Amino acid sequence: MTRQKTQQPTDRELQILRILWDDSPNTVRHVNEQMNKRQKTGYTTTLKLMQIMTEKRLLIRDDSKFQHTYKPAKSEEKTQKQVVGDLLEKVFSGSAEKLVMRALSAKKVSPAELTKIKKMIDKMEKK
Amino acid sequence: MTRQKTQQPTDRELQILRILWDDSPNTVRHVNEQMNKRQKTGYTTTLKLMQIMTEKRLLIRDDSKFQHTYKPAKSEEKTQKQVVGDLLEKVFSGSAEKLVMRALSAKKVSPAELTKIKKMIDKMEKK
């Protein structure tokens, strides 16, 4: 009896979403090729995952042609927000500040990006 | 034959780490009670998880007394950095800026915290 408040996409599902956010609608073939850049994955494995994701309403399939195409059902923003929100609660006790700190230390961020982030914060402060 | 570059703690494992980061070393009982605040979990379930985590070297156990106590093997910082780094690659194509944006929009952040974050960025910029 395990229940998640919000049914999070699994690891593999997030990888597929990442690929389709960058370029969709797209085919199983394309997704599988991208997957293989990071991790060897059989074609039918990717196909099956995408079929399951379609059942779960994570993807929308266009099967009007023989070669089906898929696209994410929810926006990149919405899903990312959900994923980050979940991590926030689970690992950072809800402290966005902590999460931001870790994000900035996890990866070198260019000065230009740092400036962008500051500007974004300025904007938030005005509201 | 699935291999993760860095063996990430699972969902349940992160929950346990979160509890122990806040207060450790501590007992199975305490961890289990905390777990139950969010999700009903049997005592032996928590015990088993913590035993497995000890085998995996995620936790360190003190079994010098009858009631064992556990503490995280790695620092909160190190593990969080790893988790965030993984999410960064998987979901944000390595863009910390994007992740920060999502973190800030996922949860309302207090003005004081926003200022803190800006100060931190200023510090990073100087280096």
Place this chain on the structure above:
DNA sequence: ACAAATCTACGAATTTTTTCGTGAAATTTA
């Protein structure tokens, strides 16, 4: 000291996630 309560060890069941083989249908190529 005895009974009740608490705790750990252990194995196994269950659930979830991931992987893939096979066969049939459609398409492409020779």
Place this chain on the structure above:
DNA sequence: TAAATTTCACGAAAAAATTCGTAGATTTGT
């Protein structure tokens, strides 16, 4: 148009993560 290729459907195996029951050891309370 026949053979080779590509694609999808389906079921099931394999792997990973989670859950829990039972038994035996230790401690606590009476």
